[in-house]
Amino acid sequence: MTAKRVIPLIIIFAMFIVPRLSYSIVLNPTDEKIEDAVNLGMGSTMNIFGTESIKPARFGDWPAGDGGIVESKLIYLSIISSMRLRAGMPDASKDEIEAIINSPVMPIRVSSTKKIFNVILKQQGKSIQPARVEQAMQMPPSGPGSNVKSLKAYFNYADLDPMAKTEVILIEDFGEIKFDVDFSKFD
Numbered sequence: 001m002t003a004k005r006v007i008p009l010i011i012i013f014a015m016f017i018v019p020r021l022s023y024s025i026v027l028n029p030t031d032e033k034i035e036d037a038v039n040l041g042m043g044s045t046m047n048i049f050g051t052e053s054i055k056p057a058r059f060g061d062w063p064a065g066d067g068g069i070v071e072s073k074l075i076y077l078s079i080i081s082s083m084r085l086r087a088g089m090p091d092a093s094k095d096e097i098e099a100i101i102n103s104p105v106m107p108i109r110v111s112s113t114k115k116i117f118n119v120i121l122k123q124q125g126k127s128i129q130p131a132r133v134e135q136a137m138q139m140p141p142s143g144p145g146s147n148v149k150s151l152k153a154y155f156n157y158a159d160l161d162p163m164a165k166t167e168v169i170l171i172e173d174f175g176e177i178k179f180d181v182d183f184s185k186f187d
Contacts, residue, residue: 041081
């Protein structure tokens, strides 16, 4: 092949493949990625959820209404670091960070104005049930009459494709709500 044919192919490859390699849920983050996540939290105490790194992990109208946030290992480290600093608590210890990094489950925090009974993920036609579901910290009301309920569903990393587009389904009173999330868009 001549250089005139090879160079455009390399450019096309770089445009489509390299960005996808930059992000996706990181199952075994490096020390540098861990430090970056903690530093992001420490530097974003007032609006950690509005940072460019965290926004892609949010879906729907979370935290004010129906929706949620995927708390991958690095996202969760950023959130915890921010919240601890904001509350005047000491930084997360090495053991606490290790527990987060070594966790076999990924939490997804969801909220709804209706009662949520379950959370299911769909990836490539496969339904994935959570390993466990528990009540989550209630978010403050976002307006008069608002009553947002929250759950935290924990999914086994072994069941997930960290590069896949995913549908998060909230099973509620009298129906369900679906949200699209692309795991390849954040760490």
